[in-house]
């Protein structure tokens with residue numbers, strides 16, 4: 121069996137991002153890389169959105185960027201604008217194609233279906249595959265989105281609707297998310313923050329159909345693309361050992377209060393590549409201990425008081441757009457954190473903190 125310097129287990133977002141970053145920084149000229157990936161083919165399966173708080177390597181995979189976003193409850197609507205940190209959506213199909221095309225030109229890079237097919241005894245292993253069995257009773261962000269196309273122009277394609285809580289909550293936390301890619305094409309997602317035990321919340325098709333007809337007033341449309349997912353909001357990052365470094369969601373790159381992961385993966389990939397020669401000696405990369413702490417308290421409140429969450433999210437977005445974006449992208453300073461904390465209902469959070 122062939123030996124490799126580096127082995128990446130899981131060629132999804134994190135695995136391919138890391139491979140691409142190694143390649144474009146000339147780290148695979150005289151080193152070999154095996155990517156272990158079980159999927160049969162790469163095609164668009166996700167739309168990755170985030171606030172662009174720093175530059176990344178995938179501007180050519182961006183479907184659209186927006187400067188404006190709104191959040192609404194059944195009573196109120198609030199719009200925020202920020203030109204410095206646009207909200208962007210990436211087409212995963214274009215992302216996979218771009219990276220695979222680049223890697224295919226390097227003979228030092230090989231793909232395999234199974235780790236047993238390579239000799240990884242002396243390799244540095246980067247793992248992006250969740251090893252734990254999913255715990256359905258814990259908190260998840262689960263959702264389904266459809267990209268629809270309408271015969272008439274109906275969307276305002278300048279504004280993302282980040283969270284629309286004007287929908288049935290069924291004793292959990294539920295909102296819709298609309299990304300208008302053009303005036304007649306948008307991704308609309310129904311999103312729940314709950315355990316995965318209640319199957320009745322998963323009638324996503326009906327939820328989307330009702331929302332599109334009743335809330336958006338759209339009678340006629342066709343569906344171009346569907347995506348579905350469940351992101352665990354409880355996962356502790358796996359411990360790295362002296363052989364394996366965890367990356368992606370398996371490496372704690374998901375911000376637990378929001379599910380945002382894509383840009384964290386890019387930052388982690390850059391960190392690994394910059395330090396590749398001494399990577400095993402460096403401390404584990406994380407999103408910041410204070411975000412881990414704040415998210416934990418936030419999610420405790422969410423689990424205990426789902427009915428309060430539309431107002432809590434709404435009030436959080438009453439801060440300046442810069443403060444909210446930096447906080448949600450783990451780039452805020454302590455003063456900005458205090459501003460966000462100041463918007464939260466103090467007693468409820470203090471009770472959860474000491475509970």
Ligand SMILES: Cc1cc2nc3c(=O)[nH]c(=O)nc-3n(C[C@H](O)[C@H](O)[C@H](O)COP(=O)(O)OP(=O)(O)OC[C@H]3O[C@@H](n4cnc5c(N)ncnc54)[C@H](O)[C@@H]3O)c2cc1C
Pocket residue numbers: 129130131132133134135156157158159165166167168169170233248249347348349350351367368369370379380381382383
């Ligand atoms: C539908 C969806 C939409 C999302 N939208 C956003 C978003 O808008 N913004 C954002 O920031 N985050 C988003 N996320 C969260 C996160 O960015 C993605 O889940 C992202 O793909 C995580 O990257 P990853 O590499 O950790 O996992 P994945 O991309 O899932 O990669 C893991 C890879 O491992 C492979 N694999 C599985 N088992 C094995 C095995 N035994 N051996 C080898 N390979 C294996 C899988 O086929 C997969 O390719 C979304 C998640 C989903 C599911």
